[in-house]
Amino acid sequence: MEQLKSNELHLTRIYDATLEQVWNAWVQPDLVAQWWGPRGFTITTTRKEVKTGGDWLYTMHGPDGVNYPNHTKFLEVKPFQSMVYDHGGFEDQPPMFRVHVSFLALNDQTQMQMKMVFPTAEAAAESRMMIKKFSGDSTWDRLAEFLEKQKSGKEIFVINRSFDTDINTLFKVWTDPNHVMQWTPPAGFTGRYLNVDIRPGGESFYEMSGNGFSMYGKAKYLELVAPTKLVYTQIFTDQQGNVSRHPMAPTWPETMKTTVTLCKEGANHTRVTIQWEVFGHATPEEHATFTGAKAGMTMGWTGSFDKLEEYLEKVI
Numbered sequence: 001m002e003q004l005k006s007n008e009l010h011l012t013r014i015y016d017a018t019l020e021q022v023w024n025a026w027v028q029p030d031l032v033a034q035w036w037g038p039r040g041f042t043i044t045t046t047r048k049e050v051k052t053g054g055d056w057l058y059t060m061h062g063p064d065g066v067n068y069p070n071h072t073k074f075l076e077v078k079p080f081q082s083m084v085y086d087h088g089g090f091e092d093q094p095p096m097f098r099v100h101v102s103f104l105a106l107n108d109q110t111q112m113q114m115k116m117v118f119p120t121a122e123a124a125a126e127s128r129m130m131i132k133k134f135s136g137d138s139t140w141d142r143l144a145e146f147l148e149k150q151k152s153g154k155e156i157f158v159i160n161r162s163f164d165t166d167i168n169t170l171f172k173v174w175t176d177p178n179h180v181m182q183w184t185p186p187a188g189f190t191g192r193y194l195n196v197d198i199r200p201g202g203e204s205f206y207e208m209s210g211n212g213f214s215m216y217g218k219a220k221y222l223e224l225v226a227p228t229k230l231v232y233t234q235i236f237t238d239q240q241g242n243v244s245r246h247p248m249a250p251t252w253p254e255t256m257k258t259t260v261t262l263c264k265e266g267a268n269h270t271r272v273t274i275q276w277e278v279f280g281h282a283t284p285e286e287h288a289t290f291t292g293a294k295a296g297m298t299m300g301w302t303g304s305f306d307k308l309e310e311y312l313e314k315v316i
Contacts, residue, residue: 006121009128011114012265013140013160017147019105022112023080025146026050026101035146039138039298052077056085063295097127112140135298137161144275145294155291157276159298161305165312167262167270171227173312174260181206183307186300189215200224205241214239215247222257230260233279251289253282274301 004010015022025031027050036043040063048056056072073095076084081103088096100115118124131137141158148156163170173179175198181191189210196204204219216237223231234256238244246252257279263271276297278290 007118007124009116009118009124009131011112011116011137011140012271013112013144014106015110015112015144015147016108017110017151018108019080019103019110021147021150022103022110022143025143025150026083031146035139035142037139037142038135039142040295050074050077050083097123135302138298154277155287157274157290157294157297159274159301160271161302162265162269162271163309163312164269166268167227167264169312169315170270170272171230171262173308173315174230174262175224175226177204179311179315183311184304185210187303187307197221198224205237207239213247216241216244228262231258233257249289249293251283251285252293253278253286253290255279255282272305 017025025035027048029045029048032048033043033045037060042061044059044061046057046059048054048058050056052074054074054077056070056074058070058072060068060070062068069090071088071090073086073089074083075086075098076082082101084098084100086095086098097119098117100117102113104111104113116124116127118127137160141160144158145156148154173183177193177196177198180198181193185191185208189208191206191208194205194207196202196206198204198221200221200223202221204221206217206219208215208217216239217234218237218241219232219234221230221232223229235254236244236246236252243254245254255278257277259275261273261275263273265271278287282290
């Protein structure tokens with residue numbers, strides 16, 4: 001994507017789905033209703049004509065019960081290639097911003113690139129803050145989850161965050177034991193390793209303490225590809241390292257698999273993608289607990305990402 005201007009926001013995502021699947025997820029009202037909007041939101045479409053000169057009239061329903069009318073005017077649509085649209089314009093107000101979206105087939109994957117153009121740099125900065133505050137980027141995470149469910153029937157959780165640091169530094173703070181426990185514990189908790197061996201086939205045993213109690217867990221490392229990928233499984237344990245369950249969620253699945261992917265977005269800018277999924281055997285109730293907890297997962301990972309941002313400011 002071209003050089004970012006001060007009044008623009010850029011976003012690039014690669015989805016494990018064909019170009020046709022991604023395009024249809026965007027344009028078909030029954031499909032877009034299953035992922036569009038920040039996590040916790042639903043939408044009702046009144047009219048949608050994805051064609052040059054067409055428009056999309058819909059209402060977003062917030063988790064707090066507030067309704068948000070939306071209007072999109074399509075200025076140019078090239079099926080399975082790109083679209084340009086104005087967002088937010090009604091008869092009594094001009095559009096809030098213009099969006100350019102392109103789609104590119106990459107074998108069995110699809111690259112989506114988006115550019116949002118605002119009237120001013122100040123409007124772009126304000127929108128960036130609002131997106132972060134209300135987890136607006138979770139829209140694109142939800143699209144990844146929807147496409148995976150459509151393809152394989154598997155429920156996954158996805159969350160992304162871009163950091164103002166180079167990919168090697170970011171990989172180090174994810175994999176060096178001296179760094180990891182400085183930012184991964186939940187808010188109000190501290191952490192320490194009781195044993196640690198971060199390498200393929202290695203394992204760590206850790207304690208996280210706060211709010212008057214301690215939690216224990218183990219991670220087993222399945223894949224480590226510097227500086228782009230880390231895959232590991234996690235379980236809760238008791239103090240002796242025996243398999244246990246989440247202290248506040250007894251129906252949480254026993255084993256979770258985490259895939260961390262790092263991607264360069266510039267010399268000193270890196271995007272992290274987290275994919276979380278149930279690993280191994282789990283009961284229908286445990287799968288349902290995982291699926292129903294995505295809002296909480298978003299809050300948890302967002303808190304860790306915020307701590308990571310603060311930590312990076314100290315160590316860089």
